[in-house]
Amino acid sequence: MPRYKAIIQYDGTNYAGFQIQKNANTVQAEIEKTLKQLNRGQAVTIHPSGRTDAGVHARGQVIHFDFPQSREPEKLRFALDTQTPNDISFLAVELVEETFHARYLAKEKVYHYHLDIGQSRSPFKRHYAAHYRFTLDLIKMRQAAKDILGTHDFSVFCAAGSSVEDKTRTIYAVEIIQTSETDLLFTFRGNGFLYKMVRLLVGTLLKIGNGGLPEDAIQRALEDQDKKMIGPTAHPEGLFLMEVKYDTSL
């Protein structure tokens, strides 16, 4: 059966997350509903590179699905793009080998986290950035961010509810850039991320930057698996899955 890979965007504001669940509006449910219509009423299951939580956004989520009918990819992209709700869009669709798998073959993921640091919270960023009105020491935060780099057991940065066994991940880059007077942008690149890991890392970096945790909190958290060295989970609205990389890219 022909397998398709798609790059999709979604605004997570009005969804209870990516994964299908009973009595809740999810990204997966919307896409599968549209695919079912395109497939003459036969159900089609989609597989993402990974789930995203309620309120979390994606600018470059990757999914794959098997679709019984052979379709010109651009026509399928246009149909999915226009027939799904306005807060989901299909950037690209391509026919791939039957061995392609959006989750198992993902080599690298890139996340952004947006912080609105204006004294007055911007109405236009309220769904796309977390608001933080207190003082932050960026130099301290950038220094602490270096402790995240490399290969570690990140169990302490994994929220309860994960079924993953191996919690070792390799982080290639963490950047913190002030992009305007009122905007702070975090970038995380790694071979994978655990459940709520990015938001726990951001919450910990913010607490270090505000003086609520010592500068070496992340190092100590990782070494001793010490939950007291961890900040709160940062709000979902600031988080964007930007890109998923594979050996052969779309």
Add this chain to the structure above:
Amino acid sequence: MPRYKAIIQYDGTNYAGFQIQKNANTVQAEIEKTLKQLNRGQAVTIHPSGRTDAGVHARGQVIHFDFPQSREPEKLRFALDTQTPNDISFLAVELVEETFHARYLAKEKVYHYHLDIGQSRSPFKRHYAAHYRFTLDLIKMRQAAKDILGTHDFSVFCAAGSSVEDKTRTIYAVEIIQTSETDLLFTFRGNGFLYKMVRLLVGTLLKIGNGGLPEDAIQRALEDQDKKMIGPTAHPEGLFLMEVKYDTSL
């Protein structure tokens, strides 16, 4: 009674416009509800530089109001900023002369209109830009925009429902800039704008740019008051009131 001037922002997506009306959620109703609470239950009326329509946004709307109690302006700003809903924010509040009037004394207004020209509509711009997926000739549009400049009777660009008598306005600048591969930004500066005038001008410029109207359509519309030379009203979600200027600025 002390008079205050305030610069406010709002996301118009969830409002039936600025002006208070029965059985509808409006920006004015929300702000007056908060002011009433701050004023021990006594009603306070606010006066904007002008109304904005349902779905239209403001990054620099100006209002004034008389508030019986003398308050430190920054404290009043903080109270209003935090006690109004998240889609309304107060950027600045200052005490002004009793003769100040947000509408009568406005000398100049600046509007932006955002167009998402990507083939796939961005989920993140759906409330903050109108989507337009067809070809546009920017050179033609910029040429046509010159016909808007100067002092004209803009009656033909005024939607029904306006009670304004003098429909002569002076437009200082119209700019059309492509700010990214998928973003087009229109800027309008003038001494005032009629009801739906900016959206009718944008709709006409788009129709010229797409070949549905001749290049001199605006000139002919103004000279002959010819409605056939006018395009449709562009969607509200792309429109932002950016700034209102007074002789003495805040």
